[in-house]
Amino acid sequence: MPSAPRPARPTLRDVAAAAGVSKSLVSLALRGDDGVAPGTRDRIVGVADQLGYRPSLTARTLKEGRSMLVGVVISSLDNPYHTEIVASVEDAAERHGQSVVLAHGSRERGRLAERVQQLLDLGVDGLVVVSSWVPDDVLVAAARRAPVVMVGRTARPVSGIDSVNNDDERGAALVVQHLTARGHERIAHVNGSRRPAGLARAAGYRAAMAAAGLSDLARVVPPDPAALAALLDDDVTAVFARNDVEACDVLDHAVDAGLRVPADLAVVGYDDTVLARRVRPALTTVQQQRDVLGARAVALLRERLDGRNDDVHEVLEPRLVVRASA
Amino acid sequence: MPSAPRPARPTLRDVAAAAGVSKSLVSLALRGDDGVAPGTRDRIVGVADQLGYRPSLTARTLKEGRSMLVGVVISSLDNPYHTEIVASVEDAAERHGQSVVLAHGSRERGRLAERVQQLLDLGVDGLVVVSSWVPDDVLVAAARRAPVVMVGRTARPVSGIDSVNNDDERGAALVVQHLTARGHERIAHVNGSRRPAGLARAAGYRAAMAAAGLSDLARVVPPDPAALAALLDDDVTAVFARNDVEACDVLDHAVDAGLRVPADLAVVGYDDTVLARRVRPALTTVQQQRDVLGARAVALLRERLDGRNDDVHEVLEPRLVVRASA
DNA sequence: CTGAAAGCGCTTACAG
DNA sequence: CTGAAAGCGCTTACAG
Numbered sequence A, B: 001m002p003s004a005p006r007p008a009r010p011t012l013r014d015v016a017a018a019a020g021v022s023k024s025l026v027s028l029a030l031r032g033d034d035g036v037a038p039g040t041r042d043r044i045v046g047v048a049d050q051l052g053y054r055p056s057l058t059a060r061t062l063k064e065g066r067s068m069l070v071g072v073v074i075s076s077l078d079n080p081y082h083t084e085i086v087a088s089v090e091d092a093a094e095r096h097g098q099s100v101v102l103a104h105g106s107r108e109r110g111r112l113a114e115r116v117q118q119l120l121d122l123g124v125d126g127l128v129v130v131s132s133w134v135p136d137d138v139l140v141a142a143a144r145r146a147p148v149v150m151v152g153r154t155a156r157p158v159s160g161i162d163s164v165n166n167d168d169e170r171g172a173a174l175v176v177q178h179l180t181a182r183g184h185e186r187i188a189h190v191n192g193s194r195r196p197a198g199l200a201r202a203a204g205y206r207a208a209m210a211a212a213g214l215s216d217l218a219r220v221v222p223p224d225p226a227a228l229a230a231l232l233d234d235d236v237t238a239v240f241a242r243n244d245v246e247a248c249d250v251l252d253h254a255v256d257a258g259l260r261v262p263a264d265l266a267v268v269g270y271d272d273t274v275l276a277r278r279v280r281p282a283l284t285t286v287q288q289q290r291d292v293l294g295a296r297a298v299a300l301l302r303e304r305l306d307g308r309n310d311d312v313h314e315v316l317e318p319r320l321v322v323r324a325s326a
Numbered sequence C, D: 001c002t003g004a005a006a007g008c009g010c011t012t013a014c015a016g
Helices: A012-019 A023-030 A038-051 A057-064 A080-095 A109-121 A136-143 A168-181 A196-211 A225-233 A244-256 A274-278 A290-305 B012-019 B023-030 B038-051 B057-064 B080-095 B109-121 B136-143 B168-181 B196-211 B225-233 B244-256 B274-278 B290-305
Strands: A069-074 A099-104 A126-130 A148-151 A162-166 A187-190 A217-219 A238-241 A266-268 A285-287 A313-316 A319-321 B069-074 B099-104 B126-130 B148-151 B162-166 B187-190 B217-219 B238-241 B266-268 B285-287 B313-316 B319-321
Touching: A012 A023, A012 A038, A023 A038, A057 B057, A069 A080, A069 A109, A080 A099, A080 A126, A080 A244, A080 A274, A080 A290, A080 B099, A099 A109, A099 B080, A099 B099, A109 A126, A109 A136, A126 A290, A136 A148, A148 A290, A162 A168, A162 A290, A168 A187, A168 A196, A168 A238, A168 A266, A168 A285, A168 A319, A187 A196, A187 A225, A196 A217, A217 A225, A225 A244, A238 A244, A244 A266, A244 A274, A244 B274, A274 B244, A274 B274, A290 A313, B012 B023, B012 B038, B023 B038, B069 B080, B069 B109, B080 B099, B080 B126, B080 B244, B080 B274, B080 B290, B099 B109, B109 B126, B109 B136, B126 B290, B136 B148, B148 B290, B162 B168, B162 B290, B168 B187, B168 B196, B168 B238, B168 B266, B168 B285, B168 B319, B187 B196, B187 B225, B196 B217, B217 B225, B225 B244, B238 B244, B244 B266, B244 B274, B290 B313
Parallel strands: A069 A099, A069 A126, A126 A148, A148 A162, A162 A313, A187 A217, A187 A238, A238 A266, B069 B099, B069 B126, B126 B148, B148 B162, B162 B313, B187 B217, B187 B238, B238 B266
Antiparallel strands: A285 A319, B285 B319
16 A cells, blocks of 8 residues: 655754744754743744654754764674663663664674774764674774773773773672582583683682682583583582573583482573573572663763763672572 | 873865865765776875775765664563564664664653654664554654564554564464374463464464364463463463463473473473573474564665555564474 | 865854 | 854765
């Protein structure tokens, strides 16, 4: 069924013509400038409504130099932790009348770099990077064009960009403390990641194990069935995985191997994603303050826009969430 | 550490001045117009590169009337099915040099309506709606401003908007056929949703059960432990949930109740999300062609932009994915 | 092959 | 209290 062709949308000039005043006056009236006579204002607003006038954000952006757009760069949309961060950034942005432009890069450096460029060309007022895969030099270059805040960790501090992340070392320590309090001594850490958050969690694990006088059973491997078998050979009674997704893998393999969790093997994750509540046994895990991460990221962007010029790195306290798996 | 203040980015005028030519010529040269002398072109391109010039998409949008932005409206980011659709739309959009602006609405009608407005004000070239919660009149109004395509179903066809979705009735029939082939006769359908996709799956289930001469065991309830207990009292041997998320709930409650899946109870989901592979036993489910959904949505938008004026509704064939749970 | 001019839809001094 | 003008950074006829 053919529908009516799209009508040209009315502009300020149309409203001005219909109201019999100048464009400037319409602009002033619509923005609520108090130098406009109340009667005139009401009449103009009425005409605008009636015409269905909506200001062009594009024109406004060109004029003002601010787009009210926040770019969000994310490695991939398949890890719930990342999408949950995106949601929290969007909530925070929306509270300030900003919109989120999303770019995901399939965990591929070249593509991520391109997408960053694309967002900058779009004129975003700031960039929230939720991916440790964006090369440092890309971040630095981006920061020359717009404020950049990293949600999570970079390998080393990158000059000119802000960051907000949870304290991964501390989170790992909370896990180890919980497991030792439950009587575990053979506690393995399965973590094949070379990403900054992964390394920090491994470091936190090692430090906590050392502090407890226990042997380091960190394994730099993916959470596959072979890895699990090797751990069992090693009399491991508890596994701390580097995140919820991999903890679920461990859980799956344990079930497949006929183990009871947590009786035969305790399993702990990290991130407290939707997965953690969804699987059985429900996952004991570490909760990053997601909403705070998003809100702070947006706030840091605004501070930069308002002129702050020194780098800020915020670190949030993680919290252990105890469920059935450990 | 204070960093260098953000430098003003170079404009066409800066490049023109540096190259000693007019703005128009720079524009022509950079866009690869063949009416520019090769030597001049190369020189201009060189100067532009060296200055780090990047065209302002905002200015271009204002001039051209196209923003290269695709708006995506999604109910919420917590159902993996929806985020996977967003990823597929973004992939498709990016292949055409378009970016995705994301708006999620927490499954709240008023908020969704606002977000749609916001996207339109931004000047998106089209809107992909991945939410059945956006009121029809909002869709109709939106379609007057930009092409709109619904990924999924509306309660009734909405004039002026395109749609692409999988055949939910057919998907439900595939499930019933699979279960009957496995010898099940007491097959329940747990589906408390009044959304169009939910209703269509229920209808497909009923029709297939009737065709097989089996009693209708549809339950319009949420997948909670009480519902499960009631089903077991009813001698149900297989449960078809309305989607993967709810199938996981059923799985969880079954495990909690000490049942073996699929020996004591077979469980089937819908959507083939990441969850389906993640849980144990892995979920038998129905796969919608996600990548195709996203690609077709973007293609339908482009067709509208290219002048198509009649409504198109595409329906894709679903496919059963058999795993361990049924 | 190149340049001057107009215009996309706004906002903001600047006059009156 | 209101209007005319300039300008944000582009692109596109139109001249030459």
